[in-house]
Amino acid sequence: MAKRGDRGGSKTRAHIAEVATGLFVERGFDDVTVAEVAAAAGVSKVTVFSHFERKEDLALDRLPDAVGIARATIRDRPDGVGVVEAFRRMTLALAEERHPLSGLSEAGEPLARTVAGSRALVSRLREFEHEIEAEVADELESDTRFSGDSELAAALIVAAYRTVAVATTRRRLAGDDLTEVAAAHCERLNTAFGALAKAL
Template identity: 80%
Template sequence: MAKRGDRGGAKTRAHIADVATALFVERGFEDVTIAEIAAAAGVSKVTVFSHFDRKEDLALDRLPDAVGVARAAVRERPDGVGVVDAVRRAALDLAERQHPLSGLSDDGDPLARTVMESPALISRLRVFEHEIEAELAEELEGDARFSGDSALFAALIVAVYRTVAVESVRRRLAGDALADVAAAHRRRLEDAFGALSAGFPG
């Protein structure tokens, strides 16, 4: 996760991440050093680490956005809308906008290929799954309208989304047409969240 504190931090953070991503795509994640990223971005190594806890987070800088999306879906859902349906709507919205978190972004293939080829980045993604589960479970735990098993719900929702998004990325990288991948992506989200809703009504 990014650290906070310096003025203009969001802009600096985005610039560093963009520079790092370009280097990772060009040369591979393992073959780029923090010192090289800092030099290319025109900042110090200290500045890099003031925004990113670890090198992997430079490549996966959009992941924290997923936490915000999940929390907002739960927190801002209308009365009478269950958690599963609220998250389903948010997931379908990401797909409709071809947001990078959906795996359907037109510009995401080079970075996705880099991630898939890096054991370190794949490992970081697995750790992040546990992090977002914990964040979502915490949100559910504090929601007065929710009375289910927070940890179980969070784990199932994250598993559903990860499975659909990863398959969509794999199909994109295999050369499948975006329209076909997007249609399958939406259909699998509907099927999976429908099954969750049936099993855990409300």
């Protein structure tokens, strides 16, 4: 059961996502219903949908965090640090701490397999690429320190990270050594954002 005193807030959301992820990993995304998630989490379907717009978001509950991190990367970067460099530093920091959004967390492989095995989840990730691209472009447009093409910069930044992340996930699912995968991940981030910095 969700803890009392949360008032339907972040703890309840995290609890529902944790329960849902466990069920998805165990049985597969397509074979678990929202009603089953609600029952296992000790909440109603209404409560589930008050926190998650769709079933796919139960498995990909970290996506809103990615938007917040991307916006903060632009907004909070030090003076004199370009946008591309700020993203390079941020993505390397996520990799170093093995953050779930880096694709390098120790516990992330089972969920990655679940996502890769579901067309609905893969489709949701592709849709999210456009969403976060728009968020980054919007933040750049309102940033007085950025004078370039906001839409183009956002598209290239998202594409660069997606390319690296997909390759990293494929290697993890192939069973490659995590230490080697992490090293290659960071090397490719440096290469990708280094090239972008010159281009932009």
